[in-house]
Amino acid sequence: NAGVTQTPKFRVLKTGQSMTLLCAQDMNHEYMYWYRQDPGMGLRLIHYSVGEGTTAKGEVPDGYNVSRLKKQNFLLGLESAAPSQTSVYFCASSKMGRRPNYGYTFGSGTRLTVV
């Protein structure tokens, strides 16, 4: 039971380059989320999805795009990377219509450095 899998685990980008982070979950969860964690800032929501084909903005969406073409996958794209996007990115998933009494299931993170 893999849970939530994020690829890649590490990546170094040059300013202006683009990349896509992949999140895959095998729990048949309807909801998926992308967070970023920065020192002293906790976890901040970038974008989320409540179902296949739907996405919505979170707290810090600028500079990112997302897509949810398949229920099990949630992609986070950086079209033109900036040093301010250096961070650890976490994907999470949860069931639909349930109180979060058991919380989200998180992936192990992608550490991205933009130079």
Add this chain to the structure above:
Amino acid sequence: DQQVKQNSPSLSVQEGRISILNCDYTNSMFDYFLWYKKYPAEGPTFLISISSIKDKNEDGRFTVFLNKSAKHLSLHIVPSQPGDSAVYFCAASVKYSGAGSYQLTFGKGTKLSVIP
């Protein structure tokens, strides 16, 4: 405007003693609260939660207390063990109408060190 605040960046406790981690919130619409534990190079993992209709929830060595009037919650770990050393995040949720998604707002975290 930080809605979930963990004012102590770090806490050190002797093994066997009680660890108390605190969290304050400002949004009165929050109705569900959770604690997550995070080890280095791993994703956060769910630890314990509490609904706003309760003031206490217990799970083994972990107890969460909620004081709604003070908008304050705390996590007690008794007895503390070296394996409890991690970053602890407080999180809160309010149901968004329409989307039906229970989004979580996280605090900045408190790093707990349990000294053997």
